[in-house]
Amino acid sequence: MKDNLDVECENVHSFIQDTLYVVNGKWKLVILSILVNKGTRRFGELSRESGISPRILSRELHELEMNQLISRRVCNTKPVTVEYSSTEYAETLKEVIGAMIRWGQNHRKKIKGQ
Amino acid sequence: MKDNLDVECENVHSFIQDTLYVVNGKWKLVILSILVNKGTRRFGELSRESGISPRILSRELHELEMNQLISRRVCNTKPVTVEYSSTEYAETLKEVIGAMIRWGQNHRKKIKGQ
DNA sequence: GTAACTACTTACCACTTTGTAACTGGTTAC
DNA sequence: GTAACCAGTTACAAAGTGGTAAGTAGTTAC
Numbered sequence: 001m002k003d004n005l006d007v008e009c010e011n012v013h014s015f016i017q018d019t020l021y022v023v024n025g026k027w028k029l030v031i032l033s034i035l036v037n038k039g040t041r042r043f044g045e046l047s048r049e050s051g052i053s054p055r056i057l058s059r060e061l062h063e064l065e066m067n068q069l070i071s072r073r074v075c076n077t078k079p080v081t082v083e084y085s086s087t088e089y090a091e092t093l094k095e096v097i098g099a100m101i102r103w104g105q106n107h108r109k110k111i112k113g114q
Numbered sequence: 115m116k117d118n119l120d121v122e123c124e125n126v127h128s129f130i131q132d133t134l135y136v137v138n139g140k141w142k143l144v145i146l147s148i149l150v151n152k153g154t155r156r157f158g159e160l161s162r163e164s165g166i167s168p169r170i171l172s173r174e175l176h177e178l179e180m181n182q183l184i185s186r187r188v189c190n191t192k193p194v195t196v197e198y199s200s201t202e203y204a205e206t207l208k209e210v211i212g213a214m215i216r217w218g219q220n221h222r223k224k225i226k227g228q
Numbered sequence: 229g230t231a232a233c234t235a236c237t238t239a240c241c242a243c244t245t246t247g248t249a250a251c252t253g254g255t256t257a258c
Numbered sequence: 259g260t261a262a263c264c265a266g267t268t269a270c271a272a273a274g275t276g277g278t279a280a281g282t283a284g285t286t287a288c
Binding site: 018 | 126133151164224
Binding site: 042043044047054055057058074077078079080081082 | 262263264265266267268
């Protein structure tokens with residue numbers, strides 16, 4: 001038996017790899033952090049807000065949708081708009097996203113201080 | 115003012131990017147999860163345990179050392195061995211690593227169940 | 229001296245990921 | 259018709275990432 005405050009698994013690193021397989025790349029967690037923390041966005045809004053080019057954004061959104069982390073809704077507006085939202089399942093990533101945001105904030109402070 | 119249970123920042127995603135900049139790629143979090151959760155390892159041990167080739171492992175360890183997340187110690191053993199350990203600063207990543215491990219475990223369950 | 233073990237490093241190649249720019253197709257406003 | 263806006267897609271190029279195999283260098287065992 002191990003310390004049950006720690007994760008109890010022989011191959012802890014394989015679970016890390018499973019997670020990375022789903023949220024790999026430079027952008028997926030960035031997109032999810034926006035949709036999860038700030039809510040629904042349209043395609044163009046997401047592109048401008050995150051700085052991701054349409055080509056990449058389109059592909060990342062497809063992959064996130066395939067993994068059931070976001071949902072896509074076409075709206076009958078004047079020019080057709082498309083809304084992307086995080087799903088319930090994406091909410092389970094909140095812990096990961098939150099931890100990374102906090103670490104990033106702290107790390108920036110640390111770097112500035114040096 | 116925002117809900118202070120959430121992260122309060124306009125550009126939440128920039129902090130995610132800061133974090134990803136440090137722990138980018140396929141392997142850095144895998145290496146850190148081993149060193150943080152399971153303790154000091156030698157070069158060869160790390161390579162075998164994680165399945166990372168010497169070339170990549172060497173480069174990743176350099177980068178982690180530059181970011182002060184791991185420390186390197188040369189030991190005066192029969193053939194010289196080198197020990198890598200996580201630093202105090204790497205402990206601050208425990209929240210991120212733990213969250214990713216738990217999500218990976220849960221995700222694997224979910225996928226299996228489908 | 230030769231083989232074996234440690235910890236890397238180098239050369240080379242392949243695949244993946246990302247980016248830029250331009251273009252498609254549909255609708256609305258003038 | 260022309261311009262403008264939306265949501266993408268396509269073509270192409272550049273950069274990043276990863277892998278294999280072999281080599282270096284130091285020490286030990288035979």
